[in-house]
Amino acid sequence: MISKATLSRLPEYLEYLRQQESFVTDISATAIAKGLHLGEVQVRKDLSSVCGNGKPKTGYNIDDLKSSIEHALGKKQKSEAVIIGAGKLGKALLSFDGFSEYGLLVRTAFDSSLEVIGDNILPMEELASYCSLHQVEIGILTVPPEYAQEASEKMVKAGIKAILCFSAKSLNLPDGIAVHYENLALSLAHLKQKTV
Amino acid sequence: MISKATLSRLPEYLEYLRQQESFVTDISATAIAKGLHLGEVQVRKDLSSVCGNGKPKTGYNIDDLKSSIEHALGKKQKSEAVIIGAGKLGKALLSFDGFSEYGLLVRTAFDSSLEVIGDNILPMEELASYCSLHQVEIGILTVPPEYAQEASEKMVKAGIKAILCFSAKSLNLPDGIAVHYENLALSLAHLKQKTV
Numbered sequence: 001m002i003s004k005a006t007l008s009r010l011p012e013y014l015e016y017l018r019q020q021e022s023f024v025t026d027i028s029a030t031a032i033a034k035g036l037h038l039g040e041v042q043v044r045k046d047l048s049s050v051c052g053n054g055k056p057k058t059g060y061n062i063d064d065l066k067s068s069i070e071h072a073l074g075k076k077q078k079s080e081a082v083i084i085g086a087g088k089l090g091k092a093l094l095s096f097d098g099f100s101e102y103g104l105l106v107r108t109a110f111d112s113s114l115e116v117i118g119d120n121i122l123p124m125e126e127l128a129s130y131c132s133l134h135q136v137e138i139g140i141l142t143v144p145p146e147y148a149q150e151a152s153e154k155m156v157k158a159g160i161k162a163i164l165c166f167s168a169k170s171l172n173l174p175d176g177i178a179v180h181y182e183n184l185a186l187s188l189a190h191l192k193q194k195t196v
Numbered sequence: 197m198i199s200k201a202t203l204s205r206l207p208e209y210l211e212y213l214r215q216q217e218s219f220v221t222d223i224s225a226t227a228i229a230k231g232l233h234l235g236e237v238q239v240r241k242d243l244s245s246v247c248g249n250g251k252p253k254t255g256y257n258i259d260d261l262k263s264s265i266e267h268a269l270g271k272k273q274k275s276e277a278v279i280i281g282a283g284k285l286g287k288a289l290l291s292f293d294g295f296s297e298y299g300l301l302v303r304t305a306f307d308s309s310l311e312v313i314g315d316n317i318l319p320m321e322e323l324a325s326y327c328s329l330h331q332v333e334i335g336i337l338t339v340p341p342e343y344a345q346e347a348s349e350k351m352v353k354a355g356i357k358a359i360l361c362f363s364a365k366s367l368n369l370p371d372g373i374a375v376h377y378e379n380l381a382l383s384l385a386h387l388k389q390k391t392v
Contacts, residue, residue: 004386008364008379079388088288093380095284098364102385137391138384161391164384168204168294178390180383183204184289187376188334188360189298190200192275194374195333195357 002072006046011101012036013046014069021062028059074103080136082160083109084151085143086121089166093140094120106140124151128158137161145169152179198268202242207297208232209242210265217258224255270299276332278356279305280347281339282317285362289336290316302336320347324354333357341365348375 002010016036020027033043047060051068054060070076081099083090086109099106111117112124122130130136139160143151148167155163162178165171168186171179198206212232216223225243229236243256247264250256266272277295279286282305295302307313308320318326326332335356339347344363351359358374361367364382367375 001389004382007386008382011364074385074388079391081384081388088284088291092284092288096380098379098381099384101364102381102388104381104384104388138388140384162387164380164387168207168297178387180387182378182380182383183294184292184360184378185294185298185300186200186204187378188277188295188300188336189270190203191358191360191374191376192270192277192298192300192334193197195275 002049006049007072007102009038009042009046010050010069010073013043014066014073017062017066017069021066025062026055026058026060027062027065028057029054031059073101076103078103078105079138080105080107080134081138081140081164082106082127082131082136083140083142084111084124084127084155085109085141085147086111086113086116087142087144090140090142091121093142104138124154127154131158131160139163141165141167143167198245202245203268203298205234205238205242206246206265206269209239210262210269213258213262213265217262221258222251222254222256223258223261224253225250227255269297272299274299274301275334276301276303276330277334277336277360278302278323278327278332279336279338280307280320280323280351281305281337281343282307282309282312283338283340286336286338287317289338300334320350323350327354327356335359337361337363339363 013032016032029044029047030040033040050072051060051065081104083093090109094109107120109121110124110127111121117123137160139155141148141152141163145167148169149171152163152171152173156173156177165179165181168183212228225240226236229239246268247256247261277300279289286305290305303316305317306320306323307317313319333356335351337344337348337359341363344365345367348359348367348369352369352373361375361377364379
């Protein structure tokens with residue numbers, strides 16, 4: 001598993017490699033570190049977690065390294081994620097265009113309220129069939145906290161294995177389901193301490 | 197500075213203390229840990245970072261402990277944060293009601309597009325005067341990536357000292373300005389690895 005910190009730097013490496021490939025065929029971690037003003041130890045560690053160690057002296061073949069990074073970023077086989085809860089946050093995420101950089105396709109939300117059903121917002125009843133048809137295993141949970149547990153159980157039944165949860169309430173789910181809590185209020189509160 | 201992990205558990209402790217205060221006047225970390233099914237070492241550490249060590253045998257006076265937790269959560273002196281960029285995400289955060297649990301008031305957004313100006317969305321030109329009038333030192337940055345640097349500089353000029361940034365691009369700001377990057381695509385990409 002690639003760390004979140006490494007993952008966050010991969011798009012930058014990829015962009016740099018694309019700039020360099022018209023000039024050279026091989027590149028060393030040292031050269032990349034210099035070019036991007038990053039620490040050499042960090043770059044070396046990042047690249048080795050994605051593509052093993054480079055060759056002594058020459059380093060990495062640019063094509064191979066690009067290909068490995070693209071693979072790690074999921075560019076080669078896009079994964080689809082669905083949004084559960086088409087309130088304001090759910091809709092905002094539905095129109096957010098930053099997911100594709102990490103090989104993620106987010107194009108459909110589900111909601112139990114008939115009023116919001118539309119082009120890319122489907123009724124909750126269709127979640128399971130949609131996930132099965134499109135092989136969706138990732139869900140973004142943006143329902144109000146009081147509905148989070150119930151909605152998450154429906155997600156698990158629909159085959160979802162990983163949940164990005166925007167509700168602060170802990171979900172009680174079977175083993176093997178990965179949950180990451182994105183608590184925006186907490187991030188802000190933690191940041192606030194730095195202003196005191 | 198209280199860690200993010202401790203901070204995330206404080207609302208739970210507070211709720212538990214409120215339930216207990218009609219029965220007892222003092223409570224030990226051991227009893228709280230038992231009541232909330234948490235590890236005793238963790239609870240002891242959390243409470244000591246907020247309220248020092250409890251007394252041997254009796255533990256903490258519930259009133260004192262509640263008061264310390266409320267203080268740490270900013271319940272006693274609310275801080276206001278403003279949103280810069282009233283696109284879909286900015287508007288979603290403007291209507292999000294989870295901030296108050298951490299003593300944060302978020303009621304106004306700023307945007308440079310005249311079309312979105314309204315009740316609680318003001319023009320960027322008014323940012324500095326608003327922040328000065330309401331003593332705002334925290335900002336949430338939700339503009340498109342290409343405007344993030346410019347907007348963040350205006351925030352700093354307006355007296356903002358801490359920025360929660362939803363753009364993946366690094367901001368180049370003076371020392372002393374705290375920035376926390378909230379990269380939702382990255383969180384999702386990291387989670388995706390757990391489905392493989």
